[in-house]
Amino acid sequence: MRPRQFDLIAFDWDGTLFDSTALIARSIQRAVADVGGTPPTTEAASYVIGLGLTQALAHAAPDVSPRKYAKLGQRYRHHYMAHQHDLSLFEGVLPLLAELKERQHWLTVATGKSRRGLNDVLRTVELAGVFDGSRTADETAGKPHPLMLHQLMSEFGVPPERTLMIGDTTHDLQMALNAGCASVGVSYGAHEPEAFHELKPRHVAHSVRELHDWLVTHA
DSSP: OOSOOOOOEEEEOOOTBBBHHHHHHHHHHHHHHHTTOOOOOOHHHHHTTOHHHHHHHHHHHHSSSSHHHHHHHHHHHHHHHHHHHGGGGGGTTTHHHHHHHHTTTTTEEEESOHHHHHHHHHHHHGGTTTOOOEEETTOOTTTTTTHHHHHHHHHEEEGGGGEEEEEEEEHHHHHHHHTEEEEETTTTTTSGGGGGGGGSEEESSHHHHHHHHHHHHHH
8 A cells, every 4th residue: 555645754752652751751850960950840851852862951950050961961861771671662553663664654763862872772673674764863953943854855755745743742743843744743742732733733642543543544
């Protein structure tokens, strides 16, 4: 089956495909405390998920001096990596990706993670060969700047009207809007879905099953 509407589908990673939101928020809180800052609330720590690491930590820790950002990043990575192997893909993600591949969509990742961090999680047997391309915040502009989507569209020769961005944050949906692409939000990640509607997603899915059903019918 050929794609009905979208040739290229770009997925955010954390909170969209990967069940990591709680760990990221907790790691941000602990890292800020480690360098003497006021730990952000869980809501504030979750809000910055999807941004590049330095941008996210600076926003979450406004009382931490920029001179401490390097140490802040180190402490975040320490706390995250201590538990990253406890994490997994959301249930239903692998069958969803397999079905989209069979329909000949190009599948990509557009994430606020670093290249090293993304490569670490993609080096698993179950994900081998699933994704056709990816962009990370440390090798292009961070969200909501549209550069990573522009680069993916250019790589595959796909125009904005044939590109779909799927994510769990307003940063993802704003990036899609900035790039001229359609978007779908998921409500089970970092941001509350009430903030999505002004960013005009085609749909807001409340589970991976619902996301699967919408994509099979409309993508």
